[in-house]
Amino acid sequence: MKIVIAPDSYKESLSAMGVACAIERGFKQVLPHAQYIKLPMADGGEGTVQSLVDATGGDIIEHTVTGPLGEPVVGFYGLLGDGQTAIIEMAAASGLHLVEPALRNPLITTTFGTGELIKAVLDRGVKHIIVGIGGSATNDGGLGMAQALGVRLLDEAGEPLGFGGGALSALHTIDMTNVDSRLANVRLEVACDVDNPLCGEKGASHVFGPQKGATPEMVATLDSNLAHYAAIIKAQLGQDVLNRAGAGAAGGLGAALMGVFNATLRPGIEIVMDAVNLSEIVSDAHLVITGEGRIDSQTIHGKTPIGVARTAKRYDVPVIGIAGCLSEDCHVVHDHGIDAVFSVVNRAVDLPTALAEAAQNIEITARNAAAAITLTLR
Structure with missing residues (x-):
């Protein structure tokens, strides 16, 4: 099973590579033998x-x-x-x-x-x-x-x-x-x-x-x-x-x-996707995981998760989004290639705590997403 992990950074918390590594750690707890390819992404701005x-x-x-x-x-x-x-x-x-x-x-x-x-x-x-x-x-x-x-x-x-x-x-x-x-x-x-x-x-x-x-x-x-x-x-x-x-x-x-x-x-996002050869890498993937600090209605306007998702959908690859938080209108991303979205914040906390705990919360969320996927494989 080939899994491509291609998130943006979580601003003021984790670099894109930091996010990708946390997702990989979580997935490996459930799918230790899968092939993981980490592609830290960005949309041309900071990071x-x-x-x-x-x-x-x-x-x-x-x-x-x-x-x-x-x-x-x-x-x-x-x-x-x-x-x-x-x-x-x-x-x-x-x-x-x-x-x-x-x-x-x-x-x-x-x-x-x-x-x-x-x-x-x-x-x-x-x-x-x-x-x-x-x-x-x-x-x-x-x-x-x-x-x-x-x-x-x-x-x-x-x-x-x-x-x-x-x-x-x-x-x-x-x-x-x-x-x-x-x-x-x-x-x-x-x-x-x-x-x-x-x-x-x-x-x-x-x-x-x-x-x-x-x-x-x-x-x-x-x-x-x-x-x-x-x-x-x-x-x-x-x-x-x-x-x-x-x-x-x-x-x-x-x-x-x-x-x-x-x-x-x-x-x-187009320049970054070309630079890391995203299209070729996801073409034979079984799953693509993307994300950013917040997934909301603005995500569909040139942000990393949608760029990654649209590329994956050219090859009919399912896409999961893992975000620091989700807005009430985040459902719009489902019309643009992201099949499921998850928020990593698992309890009511202040912003400094959420930023400090991002890596461990991403790992927990990724582990649970992987477990949900394996239920369909039984």
């Missing part, structure tokens, strides 16, 4: 580097870069087991968690450190770069990232722009002469699960700016600056990013990745 490194036998490498406010921070990237693929979470260099609430100001925060992480993986000689975008402290349209990769963004006097979304109002010329030439020989993919355009009421500044410290006045300025930026990109690089889906992700970083660097934006 994606760790999951892909764990799934492929790769390494996480720390690298000091420029933080959102220009200060040095210790970022990281993942080098996958094939040695040719690197995974970056932009939040590791340019994330909101790196800026104290009182200091958050998207007029000045920069994605320069994200560009430095991309340069670092280019130095490793990789041929495929995956960039997970989300959780940013920035609204600079990827200005800083482009600067770090050799693009010269100049004002009317030919002087380089400074950092931050506030600087974009002065943009006059995008000079690609000195862009890092290694990018031409690399496949650049972006794990992105939002479809916000660059500007307007659903754009980067209006939707995400306030959580990054933007006042209503700042939002108006940032939105205007990004519109100007999009016009320059269209006029000088021939790419129309203003209303392109995903251009507004990570404070407009999506716009730069697509419009300046010709990257491809894809749902994060």
